[in-house]
Amino acid sequence: MKEKHIIENPDAFRDQFNAVAEDGKRNWFYPQKPSGKWHNRRAWFTVLILTVLFVLPFIKLNDQPLVLLNVIERKFIIFGLFIGPQDYWLFGLTMLSFMLFIVLFTTIFGRLWCGWACPQTVFMEMVFRKIEYAIEGDAGKQKLLNKAPWTASKIGKKGLKYSIFLAISFMIANLLLSYVLGVDELSRIIHEPIADHISLFAGIVIFTLIFYFNFAWLRDQACTVVCPYGRLQGVLMDRNSIIVAYDYKRGEPRKKLHKGQDRTAGDCISCHQCVSVCPTGIDIRNGTQMECVNCTACIDACDNIMDKVGFDRGLIRYTSENAITQKNKKLITPRVIGYMVVLVLLWSVLGYTLASRADTQTTLFRAPGTQYIENNDATISNLYTFKIFNKTNHAITPTIKIDVPGARLQFAGNPDLSLPPTGMAEGTVFIIVPKEALQARKSKLALSVYEGKRKLESFETTFMAPQE
Ligand code: SF4
Numbered sequence: 001m002k003e004k005h006i007i008e009n010p011d012a013f014r015d016q017f018n019a020v021a022e023d024g025k026r027n028w029f030y031p032q033k034p035s036g037k038w039h040n041r042r043a044w045f046t047v048l049i050l051t052v053l054f055v056l057p058f059i060k061l062n063d064q065p066l067v068l069l070n071v072i073e074r075k076f077i078i079f080g081l082f083i084g085p086q087d088y089w090l091f092g093l094t095m096l097s098f099m100l101f102i103v104l105f106t107t108i109f110g111r112l113w114c115g116w117a118c119p120q121t122v123f124m125e126m127v128f129r130k131i132e133y134a135i136e137g138d139a140g141k142q143k144l145l146n147k148a149p150w151t152a153s154k155i156g157k158k159g160l161k162y163s164i165f166l167a168i169s170f171m172i173a174n175l176l177l178s179y180v181l182g183v184d185e186l187s188r189i190i191h192e193p194i195a196d197h198i199s200l201f202a203g204i205v206i207f208t209l210i211f212y213f214n215f216a217w218l219r220d221q222a223c224t225v226v227c228p229y230g231r232l233q234g235v236l237m238d239r240n241s242i243i244v245a246y247d248y249k250r251g252e253p254r255k256k257l258h259k260g261q262d263r264t265a266g267d268c269i270s271c272h273q274c275v276s277v278c279p280t281g282i283d284i285r286n287g288t289q290m291e292c293v294n295c296t297a298c299i300d301a302c303d304n305i306m307d308k309v310g311f312d313r314g315l316i317r318y319t320s321e322n323a324i325t326q327k328n329k330k331l332i333t334p335r336v337i338g339y340m341v342v343l344v345l346l347w348s349v350l351g352y353t354l355a356s357r358a359d360t361q362t363t364l365f366r367a368p369g370t371q372y373i374e375n376n377d378a379t380i381s382n383l384y385t386f387k388i389f390n391k392t393n394h395a396i397t398p399t400i401k402i403d404v405p406g407a408r409l410q411f412a413g414n415p416d417l418s419l420p421p422t423g424m425a426e427g428t429v430f431i432i433v434p435k436e437a438l439q440a441r442k443s444k445l446a447l448s449v450y451e452g453k454r455k456l457e458s459f460e461t462t463f464m465a466p467q468e
């Protein structure tokens, strides 16, 4: 019925979401086991990606994790670069340049990320799906098993599969936490009683269940319904972007192959293999679609068929719309150059910002409602409130110095200025300046923050004195 509809109206596929059946129920896809050159390449790349993903939290630089994404405390370490809660604008710039990089990358290479490196595809297609094939067999056997009554064999297979899924989901939840908390903190927490870390334990359970739900049930719909990146493809890509595409110039008109018959049709023999292997259940011959995650399974499936029937490989391949229609492969287009220019500008601003970033951030304001005080020793005092933030990931004990000869600071009370990583100290302080150093009623004073002999920061404040 659906096939007839599409034959009568080639654009009919656009009117419906293929993951939803006509009766409104979910279309559960049973993609056939992929095999071929591209799948092998992706398998090796998966080994690399998973190795990096699991090893990265253990790598340290200067006794700090190389990568830390602590969204709870808003502390991030990106390859040694520490971004703390005070660096919100630096974080904003980093995110902005990261997003623009994604836009640029997608404009040139399409959804290469989705097929090769996205953790959703990597875990789904290369880990969970492989376990499913190993336990339940290929697509046909899985279908039969799902329809079969609950025998001991079926219970055993399903029980084994879902137990392994749960165990891997638990591992992924811990992996995620190792990026958020760091492996040291995570291992400390694991070795302490659960009762001391109930919220964290609840977090692990919740994330384990989310990952389990995602890989056991949600699957392709994480890409086609949930992922915002997938939905942005329509605006990010253009006719020069590299995509997994069916060469309709070569393939059409598609027609079944019959032995001994002179073939006048195109190279597509309507074998449906490219559809059978697709994890999102689409027919790539309909053109680029939002559901295509560029997993390359259809390339391999079609190449295998081409080999069997003696046609050239590459009826489905990595190419661009313009390369198919005009034989014109052009990666660097004016649009790409425009993105590159903006990206270089952003990176320059980011680089300058990083190079000029101070380790501390001090605010020092005159205490509200106070005036100057004239002292007997020919000095003038102003009262200030101050806050000093440590923007690094290590402890700092700063000293504040005033750059005026004879001037000094006198702290009220005895404030503890030893700052823990990303910590803050505050208090009140008198700045006392000799009268002869003051030229006007309102002067600018220069102050600096030091750690030992190293100057961390310079800033200015205003100082009030009597009119001469
Ligand atoms: S696998 Fe190739 S030949 Fe078979 S239907 Fe798909 S595009 Fe046509």
Ligand code: SF4
Pocket (backbone or CB within 6 Å): 244, 274, 277, 278, 279, 280, 281, 282, 283, 284, 291, 292, 293, 294, 295, 296, 297, 298, 299
């Ligand atoms: S159309 Fe091809 S590349 Fe796209 S998701 Fe389906 S099998 Fe993968």
